[in-house]
Each structure stands twice: as structure tokens, then as C-alpha cells.
Amino acid sequence: MKKTMTFAAALLAASVLSGMASAKTLVYCSEASPANFDPGTTTGGNDFDASSRTVYSRLVEFKHGGTEVEPGLADKWEISDDGLVYTFHLHPGVKFQTTDYFKPTRDLNADDVVFSFDRQFNKENPWNGDKYLPNLTWDYYTGMDMPKYVAKWEKVDDLTVKLTLTEPNAPMLANLGMDFASIVSKEYADQLQKDGKMADFSTKPIGTGPYQFVDYQLDSVIRYAANPDYFKGKEKIDDLVFAITPDATARVQKVLAGECDITVYPNPADLATVKANKDVTLMDQAGLNIGYMSYNTTIPPLDKPEVRHALNQAIDREALIKSLFQDAGATPAENLIPPTMWSWDKDVKTDAYNPDAAKKVLEAAGLKEIQLWASDRARPYNPNFQRAAELIQADWAKVGVKAEIVNYEWTKYRAEGKKKDRPGAFQVGWTGDNGDPDNFFATLFACSAIGVSNYSSWCDKDFEDLIQKAKKTSDQAERTKLYEQAQVIFAKEAPAFLLAHSQVYAVVRNNVSGFKMDPLGIHRFDGVDKAE
Amino acid sequence: MRTGRRNFGAAPFNSTMLRYLLNKIALLIPTLVGITICAFAFVRLLPGDPILAMAGEHGVAPARYEELKHQFGYDLPIWEQYARYVGEVATGDFGVSISSKRPVIEEFKTLFPATLELSFFAMIFAMALGIPAGIFAAVKRGSWFDQSLMGTALVGYSMPIFWWGLLLIIFFSGYLGWTPVNGRIDLQYFFKPITGFMTIDTLIYGKWAAFRSVLRHLVLPTIVLGTIPLAVIARQTRSAMLEVLSEDYVRTARAKGLSSARVIGVHALRNALIPVVTTIGLQVSTLLAGAILTETIFSWPGIGRWMVESISKRDYVVVQSGLLLIALIVMAVNLIVDVLYAVINPRIRAA
Numbered sequence: 070m071k072k073t074m075t076f077a078a079a080l081l082a083a084s085v086l087s088g089m090a091s092a093k094t095l096v097y098c099s100e101a102s103p104a105n106f107d108p109g110t111t112t113g114g115n116d117f118d119a120s121s122r123t124v125y126s127r128l129v130e131f132k133h134g135g136t137e138v139e140p141g142l143a144d145k146w147e148i149s150d151d152g153l154v155y156t157f158h159l160h161p162g163v164k165f166q167t168t169d170y171f172k173p174t175r176d177l178n179a180d181d182v183v184f185s186f187d188r189q190f191n192k193e194n195p196w197n198g199d200k201y202l203p204n205l206t207w208d209y210y211t212g213m214d215m216p217k218y219v220a221k222w223e224k225v226d227d228l229t230v231k232l233t234l235t236e237p238n239a240p241m242l243a244n245l246g247m248d249f250a251s252i253v254s255k256e257y258a259d260q261l262q263k264d265g266k267m268a269d270f271s272t273k274p275i276g277t278g279p280y281q282f283v284d285y286q287l288d289s290v291i292r293y294a295a296n297p298d299y300f301k302g303k304e305k306i307d308d309l310v311f312a313i314t315p316d317a318t319a320r321v322q323k324v325l326a327g328e329c330d331i332t333v334y335p336n337p338a339d340l341a342t343v344k345a346n347k348d349v350t351l352m353d354q355a356g357l358n359i360g361y362m363s364y365n366t367t368i369p370p371l372d373k374p375e376v377r378h379a380l381n382q383a384i385d386r387e388a389l390i391k392s393l394f395q396d397a398g399a400t401p402a403e404n405l406i407p408p409t410m411w412s413w414d415k416d417v418k419t420d421a422y423n424p425d426a427a428k429k430v431l432e433a434a435g436l437k438e439i440q441l442w443a444s445d446r447a448r449p450y451n452p453n454f455q456r457a458a459e460l461i462q463a464d465w466a467k468v469g470v471k472a473e474i475v476n477y478e479w480t481k482y483r484a485e486g487k488k489k490d491r492p493g494a495f496q497v498g499w500t501g502d503n504g505d506p507d508n509f510f511a512t513l514f515a516c517s518a519i520g521v522s523n524y525s526s527w528c529d530k531d532f533e534d535l536i537q538k539a540k541k542t543s544d545q546a547e548r549t550k551l552y553e554q555a556q557v558i559f560a561k562e563a564p565a566f567l568l569a570h571s572q573v574y575a576v577v578r579n580n581v582s583g584f585k586m587d588p589l590g591i592h593r594f595d596g597v598d599k600a601e
Numbered sequence: 602m603r604t605g606r607r608n609f610g611a612a613p614f615n616s617t618m619l620r621y622l623l624n625k626i627a628l629l630i631p632t633l634v635g636i637t638i639c640a641f642a643f644v645r646l647l648p649g650d651p652i653l654a655m656a657g658e659h660g661v662a663p664a665r666y667e668e669l670k671h672q673f674g675y676d677l678p679i680w681e682q683y684a685r686y687v688g689e690v691a692t693g694d695f696g697v698s699i700s701s702k703r704p705v706i707e708e709f710k711t712l713f714p715a716t717l718e719l720s721f722f723a724m725i726f727a728m729a730l731g732i733p734a735g736i737f738a739a740v741k742r743g744s745w746f747d748q749s750l751m752g753t754a755l756v757g758y759s760m761p762i763f764w765w766g767l768l769l770i771i772f773f774s775g776y777l778g779w780t781p782v783n784g785r786i787d788l789q790y791f792f793k794p795i796t797g798f799m800t801i802d803t804l805i806y807g808k809w810a811a812f813r814s815v816l817r818h819l820v821l822p823t824i825v826l827g828t829i830p831l832a833v834i835a836r837q838t839r840s841a842m843l844e845v846l847s848e849d850y851v852r853t854a855r856a857k858g859l860s861s862a863r864v865i866g867v868h869a870l871r872n873a874l875i876p877v878v879t880t881i882g883l884q885v886s887t888l889l890a891g892a893i894l895t896e897t898i899f900s901w902p903g904i905g906r907w908m909v910e911s912i913s914k915r916d917y918v919v920v921q922s923g924l925l926l927i928a929l930i931v932m933a934v935n936l937i938v939d940v941l942y943a944v945i946n947p948r949i950r951a952a
Contacts, residue, residue: 096788101910104700112655202702206669208655271702287711288902288910290788310788314900315910318767322775323782478648521662 092307095581095599097592098314098329102288105202106274108248109189112208117248118592119311123293124166125251125276126300128157128182128230129242133596134585136357136410136504137545138242142177142252142277142300143230148543152237157182159228164298165254166281170273173256177277179224184255186222190215196258201267209249213502237541239548243505248591252277279304279595289313305598324349324576330599331584333575333592337397343576352575354586355400355407359509360450360498360568362461363524368492370434377563379430380439380494381420383468389460390569393452399569404556406509407570409588410501411545412552417560419567428468439465440493441472442486446479449571450498457496457568486524494566495524504589506552510536514564527564618943625939629932633925637690640924641683644917650675651699654915673699686921695922700914705922709904714797715785716896716903720888722819723827728881731831735838736873739846740865750835757832762891766825766898773821780820783899787814822899826891830884837880841873848872875945882938886931 101115108121121127130141143157163177188196189210198205210216218241220233234241244250257275261267274282277300280293291311295304312329314320317336323329325346335343335351343351364371364380371377390399400408403419443458451457455476462472475493477485486495499522501508512518515536516528532555539551575592577584583597652661652669661669670676674685689696695705738747774782781787785799790811795802800819803812845851846869854864892905904927911919 094788105702110702203697204673204699204702206652206655206672208661211665212661268702284791286794286902287708288906289785289900292791312784312788312900313902314783315906316767316783316898316900319770319783319898319900322770326774326778326782328782328784328788480649480653 093305093599093601094308094310095306095331095594095597096310096312096329097594098320098323098332099291099311099592100313100317100320100332100334101315102313103291105271106282106285107202107253107271108251109185109207109210109253110202110205110271114590114592119291120274121248121251121278122591122593123278123280123309124274124282125253125278127246127250127252129246131243131246131504131587131589133593134587136243136588138246141246142182146242152239152541152543153234155232155234155241156225157230157232159230160300161228163277163300165257165277166275166296166298168273168275168281168283170269171254171257171260171275173254173275175256177252177254178227179230181252181255182230183222183224184258185250185252186215186219188253188258189249190219195262196267196270202271207249209247209502213244213247213249215244237543239540239543240503240505240507242543243503243508247503280309301595304595306594309594321576324578327578330578330581331575331592333573335574335576337395340396340574348579350577350579352577352584352586353398353572354588355409355570356449356573357407357409357501357504357588357590358450358498358570359402359405359407360399360448360496360571361402361405362566362568363486363495363497363527364563364565365491365493365495366525366527366562366564368490370436371439371493373434374562375430376434376436377566378420379427379434379468380436380465380470381427381563381566382423383427383431383470384461384464384566385422385424386568387422389457389464392460393457394569394571397452397574398572400572402567402569405513405559405565405567406506406552406556407588410504410506410509412506412549412556414553414556417553417556419560420563424464424468431468431470436470438471438473440475441465442475442477442482442491442493442495444477444479444482444496446482448498449500451496451568452571454496461494487520487522489520489526491524491526497524498568501589506548507536507540510552510555511540514559525564527562529558529562529564532558532562618940621943622940625936629936632932633928636925636928637687637921638683640921640928641686643924644912644915644920645679647912647915649915651915651917654913655700690922690925695926696918698911698919699916700911700919705919706926708907708919709923709926711797712902712904712907714794715799715901716889716892716905718798718800719819719822719826719895719901719903720885720892722823723888723891724830724881724884726823726827727830727834727884731834732838732874732877735835735877736842736865736870738835738839739842742843747839751839754832754835757828758836760828762825762828762894763898765828766821766895769821769825770898781814781818783818783822783901785815785818785901786811787818790814822895822901825898826888826895829887829891830881833884833887834877834880838873838877841876842869845869845873875942878945879938879942882935882941885934889927889931 099115099118103116103119104111104113106120106124108117108125127141128143129138132139142160142163144160146155146157148155159177159179165173165177167173188194189207191197218234218238220235223231225231254275258270261269279296279299281296283292283294285291293309295307297303314323317334318339320332321335321339321343324332340351343349364377366372386401390401404413404417406413441458441462443454447453458474462474465472485491486497499509499513512522514523514527516533519526519528535551535555539548542548573590575586580600581597587593652666674682697704698708734750738750741747770782773780790808792806795805799815803815851864851869854868892903893909895901896903896906897909904923908923911923
């Protein structure tokens with residue numbers, strides 16, 4: 070009876086509400102304030118959620134909820150046989166947003182695309198330096214090695230853009246789906262430059278994305294409205310609001326109280342409360358990251374794969390993950406890349422716990438002592454290096470290996486750890502950028518990364534051939550095959566102990582539909598709807 | 602602050618006050634220099650730097666790191682960086698945020714009203730409850746009320762703000778649903794700020810429902826931020842009152858046959874309030890410290906939260922200039938309290 074009453078009351082309230090406000094409003098409780106709204110100049114995930122994923126679009130986009138690349142502003146593209154020239158064909162009739170601070174007079178064209186990239190590297194471009202904003206660093210453009218790979222951007226005609234590379238690089242396409250590659254309006258930039266208000270470019274954004282910017286109250290609320298001219302069709306949500314809520318427990322309480330519809334990064338301690346609540350859903354997914362421990366494969370006896378396998382087998386990984394991640398949980402890593410990434414090979418398994426077998430091998434190899442590295446910083450893929458080190462130390466003691474824990478502050482830790490001749494086992498991890506397997510395999514285990522980010526100093530010819538070939542191949546099906554083979558070799562050679570991919574969560578009210586967890590860690594509101 | 606009770610001799614009121622003021626202001630200069638050094642050194646002593654913080658997980662290639670260090674001027678000798686900073690601040694240039702690229706002073710101006718508004722309400726809350734409670738406890742000295750009040754005050758004083766805030770949110774907003782979880786105003790209300798004080802802005806726009814929403818949002822953060830000052834004020838009022846109640850003139854007043862209410866309310870209270878005013882002035886710094894946590898929990902867009910986020914981003918410019926601005930305000934308030942003290946304390950005014 071009580072239930073029916075509540076239902077009736079809710080129905081009444083809903084009808085009154087919908088009578089009052091016909092506009093559909095979606096409130097997202099975001100975790101931090103954006104630095105600004107120009108995605109070329111920022112690096113934080115919260116910056117990108119508030120700018121590139123709402124206001125802007127790119128030539129190519131990541132599939133919603135996946136890491137595959139699909140058409141964006143470019144309807145289609147051709148890649149030359151030598152892999153050096155990319156020709157993009159722009160969607161015709163794409164309109165930039167019309168707001169009270171900018172009225173576009175023309176549609177998106179090749180000039181906008183060329184300008185969007187040129188401003189990030191061309192020192193002659195007035196938008197590259199201090200004239201626009203002080204101390205610009207263009208971190209992602211340089212961080213993704215764009216200056217090394219890009220030879221030039223050219224306008225062929227209004228709707229055709231040509232990108233020429235210095236050498237073949239298949240992950241380039243995924244780079245162009247990243248936030249820094251958002252396409253901005255040259256017409257808007259020119260207008261602001263003429264009016265002497267260049268800094269407005271970062272505070273009053275104009276893009277071609279699903280939502281257009283309305284207002285930002287510093288550290289408090291960001292408001293957007295559906296872009297009526299969105300080239301993929303107007304969104305169902307009329308008003309999108311970001312309520313900036315830095316405290317994780319308060320964020321969850323806000324969703325439970327109905328003050329927000331969606332939030333992310335809940336406190337692990339609050340997960341049980343969320344699960345128990347009938348009005349909200351807890352969504353989870355393995356994050357685009359990997360926690361692992363690199364063995365220096367050049368120093369005996371760690372140069373022998375069987376010794377590395379034995380060390381892996383000696384670790385009770387399930388207990389370790391439970392102790393480290395506790396309520397938050399984590400997906401045990403079978404491969405270097407997380408299961409949400411394309412080319413992940415489901416048949417490859419990492420070493421299972423088997424201390425007895427491990428002991429025999431380690432005794433035979435004569436491994437009695439080993440250095441085990443730990444740092445002070447909590448990372449998404451390993452919340453407590455020190456605790457992990459202590460547990461691994463205890464496991465290894467059981468098989469007769471005495472581990473000495475080496476500690477450094479995080480910055481120095483990585484500087485020391487990446488040295489070619491660093492001894493022992495080094496705990497580290499990685500959070501991916503663009504969802505391309507190359508971003509994991511080549512960044513972390515290419516021969517050229519030794520001394521940089523290949524903490525295992527591991528250079529395996531077969532593995533290297535496969536990942537280099539995959540880097541130069543444009544066809545994704547073929548690349549998938551190559552990466553699958555690479556994963557088999559990785560599992561056989563065991564240059565590292567694979568820990569886990571940390572779990573990421575979102576708390577969503579049940580009347581919200583279409584919200585998807587994104588393996589890239591971005592939060593998108595296109596395609597989201599809300600029942601009143 | 603009994604040290605504040607100074608005897609300035611029999612000089613005329615105006616010149617005494619002036620000398621007193623100049624003295625106080627002269628003392629501010631070395632304090633200010635000290636604060637610039639502390640603010641400058643503090644953020645640099647933390648491990649990590651803004652360049653690494655910006656690069657995030659990705660890290661940054663050594664060559665690029667050196668290049669960026671040069672671009673930001675962090676490759677200069679430390680004393681030169683300090684001289685630059687002081688030189689800029691001296692000319693009123695508080696710099697531009699490393700992460701947001703906005704002028705620090707502009708961000709400060711936008712955010713400060715929120716902190717001020719919350720602090721104001723927290724202070725009103727603390728005084729409105731603390732002073733009567735302290736008086737009552739003093740009058741009923743040794744009673745169960747006095748005992749339990751002082752016990753509660755000690756608990757309040759030791760309360761971890763973070764825990765207290767979350768507890769109130771979970772109970773009042775989550776369980777009972779009486780108050781909004783956090784924020785300054787319901788999201789349905791949307792207007793351009795005029796003064797930056799939501800209570801005033803909503804009234805200027807004449808939106809009563811919005812004004813009520815602002816008050817509802819103020820309840821929990823006011824209680825959380827006001828808890829420690831409340832405890833301090835209650836205790837201070839009680840002890841000041843006890844001291845005064847044992848003075849000769851109070852006995853005289855009683856002997857004259859005045860009513861108890863008049864003795865306490867007029868004769869005793871006026872004198873007991875003098876040290877309480879100083880206490881209240883000193884609580885301003887407590888409020889600003891408490892604002893850091895309160896603003897974080899309650900999503901309150903003020904300067905406390907701004908500082909926390911800037912420290913985590915190692916935004917040297919915001920931290921060093923922001924701390925200086927906050928210190929300036931605390932110093933200004935203390936100066937005002939000193940003057941006020943001189944005004945209300947007859948022993949300073951015309952001894």
C-alpha cells in the first residue's frame with residue numbers, strides 16, 4: 070500500500086515538475102574545476118570532460134564506450150599505401166555554435182582544421198604563445214610526439230585536408246581522436262584577435278560539439294545547452310549542468326539525494342551504500358591502465374624467463390589485489406593492455422599462483438636475494454606501492470628469496486628506476502592516452518624505450534618486430550593479429566609481473582539512459598537521455 | 602589577550618590613537634616580508650613541481666622539462682625568483698595562474714565573497730549561541746548545565762571538521778533529506794552575480810524562492826564552520842564573565858539592590874565583552890583555516906578550496922600570491938580588532 074502511495078506521489082510530483090519546466094536538465098557532479106575550456110592547452114580528464122567532450126568535435130572520434138576509431142568531422146579518409154599521407158574528407162555543412170558572444174558566418178572548413186593544429190606547434194602563429202595566454206606548453210601535442218611525426222597539414226579544398234607524416238605511424242589516427250586534437254573555429258579566433266580579446270578563446274569556447282557553452286561560475290557550476298545545429302542531430306537533453314563537487318562522499322550523497330543525475334570516482338567506502346540504493350546504478354569497468362612490476366631482464370639470473378616466471382608464480386596475486394584495492398576492486402591483469410582495448414587476447418593468461426613449482430626453479434637458479442622497489446605515491450593502478458612490496462616480500466620469503474625493499478620519493482623513484490642497469494624488480498604502471506595498443510606496448514616495452522620507460526630493459530627481437538610492424542600498418546584487422554602475437558610472446562617471456570587494471574566507477578540515477586562507461590576515462594553526455 | 606591592555610599615559614585621545622595605530626601598522630611590515638618568504642618557500646618545499654604536475658602520468662622528457670623550466674623561469678637561482686616575485690607583488694601584480702592562465706587577483710575577487718559570506722554567517726552563528734551560552738554557564742557556575750556545556754564546547758573545539766561535515770551531510774541531507782547536500786544555491790536558479798554574495802544578489806533580483814534556497818544551503822556549512830569558533834567564544838565568554846562577576850563593582854551593584862538581570866546584562870556583560878571581542882577577532886584566522894575543509898566538502902566556491910586545489914597542482918603563482926592575499930586580510934582584520942579594542946577599552950582610550 071505504502072509503495073502505491075509513494076508511486077502516486079512521485080507521479081504527481083513528476084507531472085507537476087514537467088508542467089513547470091519543459092526543458093530536460095541533466096546534472097553531472099564533476100570532480101574538479103576545469104583549468105580552462107581550450108582542450109589544446111589543458112591536460113586533466115576533468116578539463117576535457119568540460120571542454121572537448123561537450124563543446125568540441127574532432128576529425129575522428131572514439132566509439133562511444135570503446136577504443137575503436139570512427140568517423141567524426143571527417144566522414145571518411147584515405148591513407149596512402151606508404152602510410153605517409155592521410156586525406157580527410159570533411160562532413161559538409163557542419164556549423165559552429167551560435168552563442169551570444171559569437172555568430173558564425175560560414176560552415177566548418179579545412180582552414181579550421183589546419184588552424185587547430187598549426188596553433189599548437191607553429192611559433193609564428195599568434196595563438197601559439199604569450200599573445201594568447203601566458204606560458205602555454207601544449208603538453209599533449211608534444212607528449213604524443215606530434216612534432217616528430219607530422220610533416221605538414223594542408224588544405225586541399227574547403228572540405229579536404231591532407232596530413233603528411235615524416236614516417237608511417239598507424240596510432241596517428243587514434244591521436245587525432247584525442248582531446249588536444251579538437252577542432253576549433255578559425256573565424257572565431259580571427260574575430261577575437263581583431264577585437265583584442267584573445268584570452269576569451271579559452272573561457273568562452275566555440276566548437277561543433279553536442280553541447281554549447283552557456284556560463285561558468287568559477288569553481289561552482291558550468292552550464293551548457295544542447296547545440297541545435299549539432300551535425301549528428303540535436304541532443305535529447307536540453308540543459309547540461311556540471312555541478313563541481315570535489316569531495317567524493319558528498320558527490321555520492323548528491324546523487325542519492327537526487328541533486329545530481331550522474332557522478333564518477335566514488336569513494337570505495339561508499340560503494341556498499343550505492344549498491345544498496347534502489348534508485349541508482351553503480352557502473353564499473355576496468356580502467357585504461359595497468360599496474361605491473363618490471364624485472365631487469367639484463368641482469369642474471371633475471372635474464373632467464375623461467376626465473377621471472379617463478380617469481381611471478383610465487384606471488385599470491387589474488388590476495389595481493391584484495392589487500393591493495395579493497396572494496397574498490399580491480400581486474401587482475403592477464404595482458405599488458407586492459408580487456409576494454411581492441412586486440413586484447415582473451416586466450417593469453419599470465420602465471421598462476423604456484424609457490425611449490427616456483428621454489429624449485431628459484432633454488433635451482435640460485436636466486437637468494439633481490440631488490441624490490443616501492444614509492445610513496447598512490448597511483449590509480451597501485452594505491453600503495455609500499456604495502457604491495459611488503460606482501461610480495463612475504464610471498465617471496467616463502468620460496469626462499471629475500472627481498473630488500475628500496476624506497477624513493479616518486480619523482481626520484483622514476484628517474485632511478487628507468488636506468489638501464491637498475492637491479493631487481495621495479496613496481497610501476499601506466500595510464501593510457503589514446504586507446505591504441507601501441508600506446509602500451511611500444512611506450513612501455515619497445516627496445517627504444519630502454520632508459521626511458523622500458524623499466525625491464527627488455528628488448529626481444531620477435532616482440533619488437535611485431536609491434537614495429539603494427540605501428541606502420543594502417544589496417545586494424547591486421548594490426549590486431551600482430552598485437553595478439555605480441556601478447557603471446559609477452560606472456561612467454563614475462564619481462565614483468567602483471568598486477569591489475571584498477572576498476573573505475575560511475576554512479577547513475579536509474580532514470581538516466583544512454584550513459585556509458587568509457588575505457589578512455591572520459592565522460593560523454595552525447596546520446597544520454599533522462600526520463601522525467 | 603590581556604597584553605593588549607596597554608597604558609598610554611594621559612595624552613589626548615587622538616594622538617594616542619594615532620600613535621597606537623602607526624605602531625601597529627609599522628609592525629605589519631616585517632610580518633608581511635615574513636609571509637612572502639613563507640608562502641614562497643612553502644610550495645617549493647613540497648616534492649614535485651608545476652611542470653611535473655601538468656604532465657601528469659605521462660611524465661615529461663628530460664630535455665622538454667628543462668625547456669619548460671626555462672620558460673617558467675624556474676631555472677633561475679632561487680633568490681632571483683624570490684626577488685622577482687616580491688618585485689611584482691610590490692607593484693600590485695599578483696601574477697597569472699600557471700594552470701588556468703587567469704590573473705590571480707581576478708580569481709581571488711571572484712571567489713572571496715563566497716568565503717566571506719560563509720564566514721559571516723558562521724561567525725553570527727557562533728556569537729548568537731556562544732555568548733548567551735557562556736553567560737548562562739558563568740551565572741550557573743558548577744551546575745549540570747555549566748558542566749555539560751563546557752564538556753560539549755571541548756568536544757566542539759576538538760571536532761575534526763571534515764568528519765563533522767560529512768556526518769551532518771549524511772544524516773541531515775542523506776537520511777532525513779532536510780537540507781541540500783552542498784553547493785550555494787539550487788541549480789535551477791541562474792543569474793549573473795552582482796556582489797558575489799548570494800544572499801544579497803538574490804534579494805537584488807527580488808527572487809524570494811532563490812533567497813530561501815541560499816539560506817537552506819547555508820545551514821550545514823555555517824554549522825560546520827562555526828563549530829570551533831562557537832566553542833571558543835562560549836568558553837571565553839564564560840571565563841570573562843566569571844572574572845567580572847567577582848569584581849568589586851558587581852558586588853556594589855548587587856548591594857545597591859539592582860536586579861540580577863541588570864547586574865549581569867548591563868554592568869558585568871559590558872566589561873566581560875572586551876576580551877570576547879579580541880577572541881572573535883582572532884577567530885577570523887580559524888575561520889579561514891576551517892574554510893579550506895568546509896569549502897571542499899560543501900562544494901563552496903571560495904578561496905579555501907582554491908588554495909587546496911592550487912597546492913595539489915603545485916601552482917606556485919596562485920599559492921604564493923593567494924597566501925599573501927589571505928594573510929593581508931587576516932592582518933587587516935586583526936588591525937581593526939586592535940583599534941576596536943582600543944576604542945571600547947577605557948584603559949586605552951583615556952587612562
